[in-house]
Amino acid sequence: MSNNSKYLIFLGCAVPYRVSAYEISARKVLAKLGVELVEMPEFNCCGLPLDPVSHEMMLVLASRNLAVAEKTGLNILTLCPGCAGTLKKVTKILKDDKALREKINAQLKESGLEFKGTVVTKHIMQVLMEDVGVDNIKKSVVKPLTMLKVAEHVGCHLLRPKEYIGFDNPEDPQTLKKLIEATGATCLDYIDETECCGAPSVGVSDKVALQLARDKLNHVKMVDAQALITICAFCHIMFDTNELRIEKMFNEAYGIPILHYPQLLGLALGMKPDELAFNELRVDTSKLLKQINEGAN
Amino acid sequence: MTENVAASSNKEPIRASEFDPKFKYELIKMHGGEGLLKCYQCGTCTSDCPVARFSDDYRPRTIIRMAQLGLKDRILKSGTLWLCAACFTCTDRCPQDVEVASVIRVLRNLAAENGCVPQVFKDQACSILESGYAYKIPDLRIKKRESMGLPPLPKGNPEAIRKSLKGVNFMRYIEKKSERNE
Ligand code: SF4
Ligand code: SF4
Numbered sequence: 001m002s003n004n005s006k007y008l009i010f011l012g013c014a015v016p017y018r019v020s021a022y023e024i025s026a027r028k029v030l031a032k033l034g035v036e037l038v039e040m041p042e043f044n045c046c047g048l049p050l051d052p053v054s055h056e057m058m059l060v061l062a063s064r065n066l067a068v069a070e071k072t073g074l075n076i077l078t079l080c081p082g083c084a085g086t087l088k089k090v091t092k093i094l095k096d097d098k099a100l101r102e103k104i105n106a107q108l109k110e111s112g113l114e115f116k117g118t119v120v121t122k123h124i125m126q127v128l129m130e131d132v133g134v135d136n137i138k139k140s141v142v143k144p145l146t147m148l149k150v151a152e153h154v155g156c157h158l159l160r161p162k163e164y165i166g167f168d169n170p171e172d173p174q175t176l177k178k179l180i181e182a183t184g185a186t187c188l189d190y191i192d193e194t195e196c197c198g199a200p201s202v203g204v205s206d207k208v209a210l211q212l213a214r215d216k217l218n219h220v221k222m223v224d225a226q227a228l229i230t231i232c233a234f235c236h237i238m239f240d241t242n243e244l245r246i247e248k249m250f251n252e253a254y255g256i257p258i259l260h261y262p263q264l265l266g267l268a269l270g271m272k273p274d275e276l277a278f279n280e281l282r283v284d285t286s287k288l289l290k291q292i293n294e295g296a297n
Numbered sequence: 298m299t300e301n302v303a304a305s306s307n308k309e310p311i312r313a314s315e316f317d318p319k320f321k322y323e324l325i326k327m328h329g330g331e332g333l334l335k336c337y338q339c340g341t342c343t344s345d346c347p348v349a350r351f352s353d354d355y356r357p358r359t360i361i362r363m364a365q366l367g368l369k370d371r372i373l374k375s376g377t378l379w380l381c382a383a384c385f386t387c388t389d390r391c392p393q394d395v396e397v398a399s400v401i402r403v404l405r406n407l408a409a410e411n412g413c414v415p416q417v418f419k420d421q422a423c424s425i426l427e428s429g430y431a432y433k434i435p436d437l438r439i440k441k442r443e444s445m446g447l448p449p450l451p452k453g454n455p456e457a458i459r460k461s462l463k464g465v466n467f468m469r470y471i472e473k474k475s476e477r478n479e
Contacts, residue, residue, distance in 0.1 A: 013431040016438070016450055024445060043451035044429035044458050045421075052379070052402060053409035053418045054467035055328060061425070064461055093328075100328075107464070111457035160385035161398070170389055196347045196384035203417050204379045211351040212382075277445070 005131040006036040007077035007122075008069050010087070013045050014233040015079050021277035022233055025262035026079055026124055028276065032269055033132045033140060037077065042068050046083040047090075062090040063104050066121075067113035076121040081157035081232045084123035089164040091117055123158055125231050125261070126167055129175050137182040142270040144184030147295025150264070151188050151225035152176045153216065153239070155232040156196050170194065179261065180229055183268035187229075191219040199234040213238050214246045217254050227288055231261045240282045257285040267292065311368065320367035327406075329399030332391075336361045342387035342397045348380050355380040357387050357397050364404060373408040379415055381405075414470055422471045426462075429453015 015023050030037060047061030066087060069076050078084040094101045095117040105114055122130070128137065159170035168175045173194060180187040198212030217239065220228050230236045240258035247254055258281065266276040278285050324330040336358075343349050343358040354377045363372050372378065378401065387397035409418070421431040428434070430453060439450060462468055 011450070013434075016442075017430070017432040017434050020438075020442070020445060020447070023447060027447070039448055040451040042429075042454050042457075044453050045425045045431040049421050049431050050418060050425070050467070052383070052405045053414055053422075054465065055402065055406055057422070057462060057465050057467050060461050060465060061458075064458070107461050110460040110463065111454070113457075113461070156382075156384040156386075161388045161396075194386075196382050196386070198347075198382065200382040200384070201348060201380060204415070205352065208348055208351045208355075208380065212347055215351075 005034070005127065006038065006074060007127065008040055008072060008074045009037040010040060010046070010065065010069075010076045010078040010080075010083055010121075011043070012078060012080035012083040012233070013049075014082075014237070019233040019236060019260075021263065021280035022079055022236065022260040024275075024277040024280075025260055025266050028271060029262045029265050029269060030077075030124070030127075032271075033128070033136065035077070035127060035131060038072070038074060040065070040068065041072065046080075046086045048082045048086040051086075058086070059090060059093070059100075059104055060107050062086050063094060063108060063115045064111075064113060066091060066117075066119050067108055067115045069119045070114075070116055075119055077127050078121065078123050079233065081123055081155050082234065084121055084126075085157040085165060087119075087121040088166075091119065091121065092164055123231075125154075125158060125175055125179065128179055128265075134178050134182045137179065137265070141183060141268045143268055145264070145268050145292060145295075146184040146186075147291060148185035148226055149188055149224065150180060150185050150227045150229050150259075151190050151220045151223060152180055152193070152229045153197060153220075153235055154194065155230065155235045156194075158232070159194060176229070176231060176261065180264065183265055185264065185268075188223045188225050190223045190225070192216070193219075197235040197238040199238040202238070209238070210242060210246055210249065213242055214250055214252065217243065217246065217252070217256060220256060221254055225256065226291065227257045227259050227264075227285075229259050229261050229264055236260060243283050255283070255287075257281065257283045257288045259285075311371075315368055315370065317367035317369045320369045321365050324364060324400070324403055327403045329396060330403040332393070332395040333361065333364060333400055335393040336365065336391075336395045337393060338362060339392060341390050341392060342395075345386050345390050347384060347386065348382050352377070352380055357381070357401065360401060360404065361395065361397065364400065372404055373411055373413060378405055378408060409470075410466060419470055422467065425453075426458060426471060427455055429455065429458060 047058035051058040162170045177187045198209035201209035263276045343356045381401045
């Protein structure tokens, strides 16, 4: 299937550092659905991690990427919601504020770059929704996952602040739900679905961070979800890497596999767990995969 | 749940000399701080803040009030400022459009300018200057990409990044650190 969409892929820092399963599965499903990816000619961190200490530095780092992308004439697709949010926000800020734009452009000029504001940034979830579309995804599904009941965690930076993200409803988001249901799986509602996973508090207060993640896992368990589906590198690390730790620390038992959405979609598109890097996941997925296989027979 | 003052060390009585009456005007001039004066202390931000739920010290409403009152040193030296997860729930739900999370970011920026920078930020900034990436991605991982069928990672351009960041205030913390490393 082809829908002629072509994007620069903006990997960000966390994905290549720690979450290759997300990248592998995302590239596979996007290729299958006709979204062509081109690598960034040059890259630096989007700037978000430094925003707390220097808004100015964040603006320069983000606009460098936008200016590099402008030269290629392509729009940006990101895997990380933080990168998408930052690039979107900075585009809007600099387009609206001429004085600031001139100041930043004076900084960029030194390395032959200029921000004009022509690039559109979309997170993979938005591309799947808007460019590919739920109907096309449904048509491409060869192994409907009708035996699955899962829960979703969209993550803060795909939703808020609504003024800059301007996509989906931050209080009752539907996009990821629709994308999950396109695979044939049921997506369950649970308490505080839009709440933070806790990842940004890691390192500042692990106690707060882990309690936030625990709260979410409790709510997901309450509705008997067979898996939790994320679409963010940080949210995934927060749940998948820490689930066992949280179980030990708070004397809980979850056993909830945490899947990147493209992994779930990939299965429905007929790809094998190995191709989708299931082996990179920390929480055991063997029971889930068995349920899928038996259900599909 | 009672509303605490931002940090335990901040529970001491406030002396009149601690107030900086012009602090709020400094903040509303900064990008993101514009809405500070509109806060009428309703408490929506704190009641919806996920961090406040699990922390005894962190209360966004209190931080906003302290900023309005001009308790500059107390806020900027308070470790709790760094607890905000930047989830933007407060920003979206504040009935007064205060952009709470951005005000907190402005305060953190000021704390950083006053020398209070948690190590993790210095490390990430240094890494960005060296490679473009916020983390030092191990060589092994870069090599492994190929065996996993992934294309090579796009390269950063440290020289160009440095040029673009010339004159940015925060650079002085990193420059110091990289000198030390050399
Ligand atoms: S929600 Fe807004 S108006 Fe209410 S206390 Fe918080 S900042 Fe002030
Ligand atoms: S952005 Fe910070 S202060 Fe606001 S609700 Fe989230 S964690 Fe709390």
